[in-house]
Amino acid sequence: MCGCAWRVHAFTAALVLAAHLIKVLSCGEAGGGSRVAKRYVGLYTGPYFDPAAPNNITAQLGTHAYLPCKVRQLSNKSVSWIRRRDAHILTVDRFTFIADERFQAFLVEATDTWTLQVKYVQARDAGVYECQVGTEPKMSHFVQLNVVVPKIEIIGESDMYVKAGTTVSLKCVITQALEEPAYIFWYHNDERVLNYDKSLVEIRMERVAPDTTVGNLIIYGPRREDSGNYSCSPSNLDSASVVLHVLSGEQPAAMQHGNGAALLLPALLPLLGALLPLLGALLPPPPARRLPALLALALLIPILCHDGADEEGQRQ
Ligand SMILES: *[C@@H]1O[C@H](CO)[C@@H](O)[C@H](O)[C@H]1NC(C)=O
Ligand SMILES: *[C@@H]1O[C@H](CO)[C@@H](O)[C@H](O)[C@H]1NC(C)=O
Numbered sequence: 001m002c003g004c005a006w007r008v009h010a011f012t013a014a015l016v017l018a019a020h021l022i023k024v025l026s027c028g029e030a031g032g033g034s035r036v037a038k039r040y041v042g043l044y045t046g047p048y049f050d051p052a053a054p055n056n057i058t059a060q061l062g063t064h065a066y067l068p069c070k071v072r073q074l075s076n077k078s079v080s081w082i083r084r085r086d087a088h089i090l091t092v093d094r095f096t097f098i099a100d101e102r103f104q105a106f107l108v109e110a111t112d113t114w115t116l117q118v119k120y121v122q123a124r125d126a127g128v129y130e131c132q133v134g135t136e137p138k139m140s141h142f143v144q145l146n147v148v149v150p151k152i153e154i155i156g157e158s159d160m161y162v163k164a165g166t167t168v169s170l171k172c173v174i175t176q177a178l179e180e181p182a183y184i185f186w187y188h189n190d191e192r193v194l195n196y197d198k199s200l201v202e203i204r205m206e207r208v209a210p211d212t213t214v215g216n217l218i219i220y221g222p223r224r225e226d227s228g229n230y231s232c233s234p235s236n237l238d239s240a241s242v243v244l245h246v247l248s249g250e251q252p253a254a255m256q257h258g259n260g261a262a263l264l265l266p267a268l269l270p271l272l273g274a275l276l277p278l279l280g281a282l283l284p285p286p287p288a289r290r291l292p293a294l295l296a297l298a299l300l301i302p303i304l305c306h307d308g309a310d311e312e313g314q315r316q
């Protein structure tokens, strides 16, 4: 015989080996893999926290926050939520142990997650919360809750002066808002501004960034009657306001009156200049005495200005 038989056997053996290798490599996920998974599970003889669960939660003031505690292989162990700030036990399983109905825990079995719900989040709710599993010894997982407070403002000064007929655009900017307001209402002296006639008034709202919304009130051809307090009131936030002064076109004096103090001051300066030496002369010689007089004058100017502004306010 030749060495052919040996070669055939070696070839068959190599083939079988290759086939087996291919099987292990391609089907490994189903067969060998489960053995690996079983062994992996075996590493944890009891409950363990899922390391992939989020532990830094951010919620907007007034909304509901959900703090997850993902525990694998929990079996019948209890899960408690504890507030770090004062070590107050909030919940144990489904029971709430704090006289604050905003706190509630529930289990979503499909995801092995015990979630602590905090309703109508307040600024003081921010902080660390501990999810504790009743093993021996106890196991803890910490979740940080951040509370963001949206800011709202109307761009510009708190008093706005415009000439009658000049289009006014009030911009209300809401920042640090995780949730876009459902709507923004505008009020004119506590009466809702409606835009039935778009040639007179237009109301817009736009999300300009993930946490920023801009509300816009445009008044075309404002008249004197359109003067007053305008406030921007989003569905889920405090409001911001501005006082609009529409100065009628036929009375340019009114506009000057608005800036009365500013206009008056330059006119008064020469007068003051003339008065100063006079005052100096009236006072006894030592030059140090002039100082109080100057101070008194310096004090008088703001008072004059203030009176002018008040008058304007009352007149409106
Ligand atoms: C948690 O999230 C907040 C808001 O997204 C972020 O400002 C903060 O740095 C985060 N903290 C940690 C520890 O990652
Ligand atoms: C949990 O289950 C184990 C058996 O699986 C039992 O011995 C134990 O008493 C149970 N503990 C509670 C708190 O029900």
Ligand SMILES: *[C@@H]1O[C@H](CO)[C@@H](O)[C@H](O)[C@H]1NC(C)=O
Pocket: 190, 229, 230, 231, 239, 241, 242, 243
């Ligand atoms: C304008 O109206 C708002 C809402 O009613 C109020 O909170 C605000 O104090 C008013 N502002 C002025 C200057 O009257």
